[in-house]
Amino acid sequence: MANEDPPAVRWEPDRSVKPPPWPTPPLITAIGRGMIGRCPACGRTHLFSGYLRVVGECASCGAPLGQVPADDGPPVFTILIAGAIVVTLLVVMETTMSLSIWLEVGILVPLTLVLSLALLRPVKGATLGLMLRLGMVKPPEQ
Numbered sequence: 001m002a003n004e005d006p007p008a009v010r011w012e013p014d015r016s017v018k019p020p021p022w023p024t025p026p027l028i029t030a031i032g033r034g035m036i037g038r039c040p041a042c043g044r045t046h047l048f049s050g051y052l053r054v055v056g057e058c059a060s061c062g063a064p065l066g067q068v069p070a071d072d073g074p075p076v077f078t079i080l081i082a083g084a085i086v087v088t089l090l091v092v093m094e095t096t097m098s099l100s101i102w103l104e105v106g107i108l109v110p111l112t113l114v115l116s117l118a119l120l121r122p123v124k125g126a127t128l129g130l131m132l133r134l135g136m137v138k139p140p141e142q
Contacts, residue, residue, distance in 0.1 A: 020135065022063035027133050034129025035122045039063060041132060047125050054128065067138045068131045074124035081123070082115040 022041045025033070030040040039045045041063040049055045056066035086108055093104060131137075 020063075020137075022058070022061045024133065027130070030129040030133040031126045032129070034125035034127070034132075037121065037125055039065065040125075040129030047128065048121065052121060052124060054124075063132060064137055064140070065128065065132070067140065068128050068136065069138055070124060070127045070131055074120060074127045077127065078116055078119045078123045081119055082112055085115060086112050 024030075025041065025043075029043075033043045034040045034047060037047050039047055039058040039061065041058060042061040044060040045055075045058050047054060047065060054065050054068070054070075057064055089111070090104065090108060093099060093107075
């Protein structure tokens, strides 16, 4: 009886999720703040330093906005939204009016351009807000 082995202990890794050091608002709040061009975490500072250039870090709460990898998503979402609007308008114009093809092109091409440019920034802000809220932040480069 003196030579009994101690019970086997199984090592378990620490799986607890540590909260980020910046504020984490509800998902809809973070997306809405991003859409209007404010910091998704605190809503106090600007999200962009140019038309689409994101600031590196929020001056108010320290959220690492420049480390959120929102690269290809915003243009794709913008194309989908603008395309749905333009194609719907094209179908309505074809079924209810008899316009020449050149008039339709003259209406729809500028509309596509304006919609794309107008939607790209809010869609990028919303994507940044979503990704920041979900914790999709690249680690800082060494």
